[in-house]
Amino acid sequence: MPDRSALEVADLSKSYLLRGGFFDTSRGTVHAVDHVSFSIGRGQTFGLVGESGSGKTTTGRMIVRVVEPDSGRILFWDDESGPVDLARLSNRELRPLRRKIQMIFQDPYSSLDPRMTVLRIVGEPIRATGAATVYATRERVAQVLEMVGLRPEYMGRYPHAFSGGQRQRIGIARALATEPSLIVADEAVSALDVSVQAQILNLLRDLQRRLQLTYLFIAHDLGVIRHISDVIGVMHLGRLIEIAEKASLYRNPKHPYTEALLAVAPRPETWQAPIATAAQPQTELPPSGCSYFARCPYRQDICSREVPRLRDASPGHTVACHFDLKLAGADPQRDGPPEEKESRKSVTLG
Secondary structure, eight states: OOTTEEEEEEEEEEEEEEEETTTTEEEEEEEEEEEEEEEEETTOEEEEEOOTTSSHHHHHHHHTTSSOOSEEEEEEEETTTEEEEGGGOOHHHHHHHHTTEEEEOSOTTTSSOTTSOHHHHHHHHHHHHTOSOHHHHHHHHHHHHHHTTOOGGGGGOOGGGSOHHHHHHHHHHHHHTTOOSEEEEESTTTTSOHHHHHHHHHHHHHHHHHHTOEEEEEESOHHHHHHHOSEEEEEETTEEEEEEEHHHHHHSOOSHHHHHHHHTSOOSOOOOOOOOOSOOOOTTSOOSSOTTGGGOTTOOGGGGTSOOOOEEEETTEEEOOSEEEOGGGOOOOOSSOGGGGTTOTTEEEO
């Protein structure tokens, strides 16, 4: 693992057994996360984007070990002991590292205990790690509240006294309390008004510069992801299907699913990408080939049989697609079966 990396995820997987019916019998398996691999450079923001059910939140929760992975590696760079595989640690072995890996949750209303004051909420992770005295904890809480734009005298108030944006600032303060190096932000602004979203995103970027933080930022909104990310990974039905630097992904998407996401996101270009043509498959019955086959306007026969693997489409840009697609100018196969139109110039074998 290179020194410049803060986190390296390799072949991370998580499945759930579906049960139901009168006799509570097994109905199949949901592959929530299917052999996902990526790395995040120190001080960078890796944006993980996809629609609901894509597996992005499960991926983030496995990294902080809220959810136990079935297989794979989660290599975290610890300045004291070097790379540590979080997936292999017991809860006892993991405890000293929890102060270095924190999480910001989606809903600022449900993620804060209404019976606790701000002092107790923000100071809870400090007390849990046993890292400070009562006086030192109070001093640290005051410090991080000022970092996120809140007054230290707010420590005695309860969550109901704050707006949604202020509550999310409290959540950010709680994540900063133990001086972490890696923060997983799960839909951290999706529950907020647009104007407040911009304030929180700017705050997170400022904190990153000041504290040299590394972010895994999970969102479904490509506009938000574009604002804050350095590198973006696109997930679909548990699989990571495209990874690229921000400018490359928005200027030249390589996967039809990314193209469909960009088609409904605000962007400066004027071209309109074709929208997916079918409903999303059920997650408990994933397609045998490409996970996007049923919805892809460029699909061909091979797509239904073979799962595409991530490959280099250009320097720093990887994609899980059987073809090299020039999506902005491609002509989707709308008139007849896909296999009858393999000669289209817009699709060439990769």
